[in-house]
Amino acid sequence: MNTQSQDRTAIIGDVHGCAEELEELLDVTVDLRSVSRVVLTGDLLTKGPDPAGTVRILEEVARRGLEVASVCGNQDLRLSGSLGRLVEGGRPRSVAKADRLVHDRLVKGGMVDAAVRLLADTVERVEIRVGDATVLHAGIDPALGLAATDPHDKIHLKPGAGRRPWWLDYDGTDGLVICGHRPVASPIRSARGERPVAVNVDTGCVGGGSLTAYILETDEFISVESRQVPGRAARGGIVAPTAIEAAAPLARGRVG
Numbered sequence: 001m002n003t004q005s006q007d008r009t010a011i012i013g014d015v016h017g018c019a020e021e022l023e024e025l026l027d028v029t030v031d032l033r034s035v036s037r038v039v040l041t042g043d044l045l046t047k048g049p050d051p052a053g054t055v056r057i058l059e060e061v062a063r064r065g066l067e068v069a070s071v072c073g074n075q076d077l078r079l080s081g082s083l084g085r086l087v088e089g090g091r092p093r094s095v096a097k098a099d100r101l102v103h104d105r106l107v108k109g110g111m112v113d114a115a116v117r118l119l120a121d122t123v124e125r126v127e128i129r130v131g132d133a134t135v136l137h138a139g140i141d142p143a144l145g146l147a148a149t150d151p152h153d154k155i156h157l158k159p160g161a162g163r164r165p166w167w168l169d170y171d172g173t174d175g176l177v178i179c180g181h182r183p184v185a186s187p188i189r190s191a192r193g194e195r196p197v198a199v200n201v202d203t204g205c206v207g208g209g210s211l212t213a214y215i216l217e218t219d220e221f222i223s224v225e226s227r228q229v230p231g232r233a234a235r236g237g238i239v240a241p242t243a244i245e246a247a248a249p250l251a252r253g254r255v256g
């Protein structure tokens with residue numbers, strides 16, 4: 001089937017308040033790859049330098065007529081609760097210090113109400129389907145599959161001691177699953193033959209890595225370097241993922 005070049009999807013990893021990098025990555029993907037739909041893997045506003053700018057850029061993108069939505073990250077969920085309490089006049093000490101900092105920056109940038117709206121939309125979406133692909137924040141339990149993984153795990157899943165990242169054990173049965181949440185040095189692409197089955201697009205921008213978009217229809221990764229390292233010049237371009245082979249199919253227990 002032919003995919004219209006105007007109908008492409010950019011799936012962007014955890015932004016964490018890195019507004020400049022987000023703006024640059026959106027410019028690159030919209031201009032070079034005719035992206036018209038943006039899906040973010042969540043964890044939008046915490047940790048990084050410019051949550052107000054991040055909200056403003058996402059609003060502008062929507063005004064320009066692009067479809068834009070984010071799945072719910074663990075930090076979006078926590079921040080959404082914190083902002084709700086602060087906006088309703090709750091005592092600052094009742095929320096985590098990190099969330100107070102985000103709140104103060106949003107106030108300074110005049111974006112509190114817009115951030116509350118953005119997070120209200122975000123926390124509603126544990127996963128977003130685009131064709132046969134599913135975007136979610138943290139991952140799935142490969143032994144249970146997409147449908148049977150607890151929504152809490154889809155948002156919070158962390159490999160425990162000795163537990164492997166979910167994508168190493170996912171056989172692709174439930175189609176392509178794309179996550180963020182766990183920063184990696186270069187994006188992860190697990191494939192069965194030519195077909196990608198698992199992608200991690202969080203390349204740790206807020207920690208000095210890069211911000212990456214996965215172009216779903218062309219199976220390409222485009223990154224811009226993080227500005228969170230002093231003196232580093234911005235540079236965008238196509239990057240090669242870490243390629244891994246999908247796990248062998250598992251015998252799954254029947255549910256019901």
Ligand SMILES: [Mn+2]
Pocket residue numbers: 043073074075137181182
């Ligand atoms: Mn996360």
